[in-house]
Each structure stands twice: as structure tokens, then as C-alpha cells.
Amino acid sequence: MNSSTRRRPRGLARRDLLLTLGVVALLLGVAAPRLLQRQQHPEASVARVQLEALNKALQSYRMDVGHYPSDAQGLQALLQRPSDADGERWRGPYYPDAQVLDPWGAPFAYRFQGTVGRGYELYSLGRDRAPGGQGEDADIGR
Numbered sequence: 272m273n274s275s276t277r278r279r280p281r282g283l284a285r286r287d288l289l290l291t292l293g294v295v296a297l298l299l300g301v302a303a304p305r306l307l308q309r310q311q312h313p314e315a316s317v318a319r320v321q322l323e324a325l326n327k328a329l330q331s332y333r334m335d336v337g338h339y340p341s342d343a344q345g346l347q348a349l350l351q352r353p354s355d356a357d358g359e360r361w362r363g364p365y366y367p368d369a370q371v372l373d374p375w376g377a378p379f380a381y382r383f384q385g386t387v388g389r390g391y392e393l394y395s396l397g398r399d400r401a402p403g404g405q406g407e408d409a410d411i412g413r
Contacts, residue, residue, distance in 0.1 A: 314374035315411055318395045322412045325349070325379065325393060328365035335362045339390045342383045346371040373411075375400065 340348035349365040373395040394412035
């Protein structure tokens with residue numbers, strides 16, 4: 272075989288290039304909306320993490336004191352020793368932050384429910400600080 276009859280590869284053919292670009296476009300079309308959605312609502316993700324930590328703190332409080340904080344005590348009972356009889360069994364603070372605020376600067380909603388369900392209701396009203404809503408205005412944890 273002489274060198275004149277041998278074919279040399281000349282890089283990617285047009286169809287190979289078009290196929291590669293098509294696959295990349297397809298991947299971007301699937302992944303980009305998910306990435307953008309995560310970037311648009313970081314506060315909601317932070318609120319969910321905070322709610323999980325508060326739920327664990329409430330469980331620890333209940334294990335030590337014997338019940339969840341009352342409505343009057345609220346989530347402050349996780350941070351400061353209650354002045355009533357619960358203070359004797361309190362081994363807190365149960366929550367690491369000095370305040371219990373959602374990412375929008377509002378306090379988390381807490382309501383003691385006695386023995387109904389899990390014993391309390393805990394949620395954030397979202398960015399608009401009003402019940403209901405959609406997107407970042409939606410309630411988180413309800």
C-alpha cells in the first residue's frame with residue numbers, strides 16, 4: 272500500500288458534530304431548568320433544613336421535659352430555660368441559633384396541640400408571611 276491510497280482521518284465529520292451538539296443540547300434542556308429552579312428558591316431549601324433542626328430540637332425537649340413547649344412558652348423554650356416547673360428538667364439550649372427565625376426574618380409559626388398528631392404544628396409562612404401562596408410565597412412545613 273502506498274501513501275497515496277491510504278485515507279487519513281480528517282477529524283469529526285459533520286454528522287458526528289451535529290450528533291454531539293444534539294446530545295449536549297438535550298442534556299442542557301433537561302438539566303438547566305432543575306438548576307435554575309434550585310437557584311431561584313434557596314430560602315425555601317434553607318427553611319426546610321431549619322424546620323428539620325427545629326423538629327429534632329423539639330423531640331429532645333420533649334424527651335427531657337416530658338412534653339412539648341406550650342403556646343405561651345413557644346420556641347423560646349428551646350433557647351432559654353423556662354421559669355415554670357419545666358425549667359427543672361430543661362437541659363438546653365436545644366437549638367444552636369440565638370433566634371428562631373425563618374430565612375425571610377419572620378419567626379416560625381408554632382402551635383402546641385397536646386396529644387393530637389405529633390403534638391405540635393411547626394411551619395414557615397414563606398416570603399409573603401401570609402397563609403397559602405405559591406412558589407416562595409408558599410407555606411413550608413404544613
